[in-house]
Amino acid sequence: DAGITQSPRYKITETGRQVTLMCHQTWSHSYMFWYRQDLGHGLRLIYYSAAADITDKGEVPDGYVVSRSKTENFPLTLESATRSQTSVYFCASSDPYRVNYGYTFGSGTRLTVV
Amino acid sequence: AQSVAQPEDQVNVAEGNPLTVKCTYSVSGNPYLFWYVQYPNRGLQFLLKYITGDNLVKGSYGFEAEFNKSQTSFHLKKPSALVSDSALYFCAVRDETGGFKTIFGAGTRLFVKA
Numbered sequence: 387d388a389g390i391t392q393s394p395r396y397k398i399t400e401t402g403r404q405v406t407l408m409c410h411q412t413w414s415h416s417y418m419f420w421y422r423q424d425l426g427h428g429l430r431l432i433y434y435s436a437a438a439d440i441t442d443k444g445e446v447p448d449g450y451v452v453s454r455s456k457t458e459n460f461p462l463t464l465e466s467a468t469r470s471q472t473s474v475y476f477c478a479s480s481d482p483y484r485v486n487y488g489y490t491f492g493s494g495t496r497l498t499v500v
Numbered sequence: 501a502q503s504v505a506q507p508e509d510q511v512n513v514a515e516g517n518p519l520t521v522k523c524t525y526s527v528s529g530n531p532y533l534f535w536y537v538q539y540p541n542r543g544l545q546f547l548l549k550y551i552t553g554d555n556l557v558k559g560s561y562g563f564e565a566e567f568n569k570s571q572t573s574f575h576l577k578k579p580s581a582l583v584s585d586s587a588l589y590f591c592a593v594r595d596e597t598g599g600f601k602t603i604f605g606a607g608t609r610l611f612v613k614a
C-alpha cells in the first residue's frame with residue numbers, strides 16, 4: 387500500500403540498549419523527517435534529510451543517529467537509550483516541489499525506556 | 501531562528517459555537533504557515549496552509565485560518581464547532597530562509613462539548 391509506514395508501533399526497551407525505529411515511504415519523496423512528541427513540547431525535530439545520504443540535525447539530535455542509504459527508508463537509532471527518550475516518534479515525508487503543501491506523517495512509534 | 505507559540509494548552513467550546521485556536525510565530529523571512537490536527541493514537545493530518553495571497557485561507561473540515569502579518573499571528577477558526585472536532589491542533593511554520601524544515605508549536609487541545 388502507498389503511504390508512510392513506521393515500525394514497530396510500540397516498543398519497550400531497557401536503559402542502555404540500542405533500538406532502531408523504522409520509517410518507510412512509497413512515494414519516493416526526497417525530504418524525510420523525524421520528530422518526537424512530548425507533552426508540553428509539541429513536536430520537536432530530531433533529524434531531517436533532503437535526499438539519500440544527506441542528513442542534518444534538527445532541534446534535539448543528541449543521543450540519536452540516522453541514516454538514509456535509500457530514498458524510501460529513514461531509520462532512527464537510539465544508540466544507548468535513556469529514560470528521557472521515552473516519547474512518541476513520528477516520521478514524515480514531503481515532495482520537495484510540494485513542501486509548502488505540508489508533510490505526510492506516519493502513525494508513530496510509542497517508545498518506552500525502562 | 502524560527503519559532504511558534506500556541507498560548508493556550510486547551511480550548512473549550514460548546515457545539516455549534518465558533519472556535520478559535522491561537523498561534524503566533526517568529527521567522528526571519530517570509531513565513532509559510534500550517535495547521536495540523538491529531539486525533540488520538542494517530543499521526544498528524546494536514547489541515548491548511550498559508551504561503552502567500554489572501555490572508556484568509558480555507559482548509560479541510562470547514563476550518564479556516566487568518567494570517568496577520570503585523571501581529572505575526574495565524575489563528576485557526578471555525579464558524580460552528582462539532583464534537584468530532586475535538587482533537588489536538590498544531591501550528592507550524594517554515595521560514596523561506598531556513599531551508600525546508602518545519603517547526604511545530606506545542607499544540608492546543610480542543611474540547612467541544614455537546
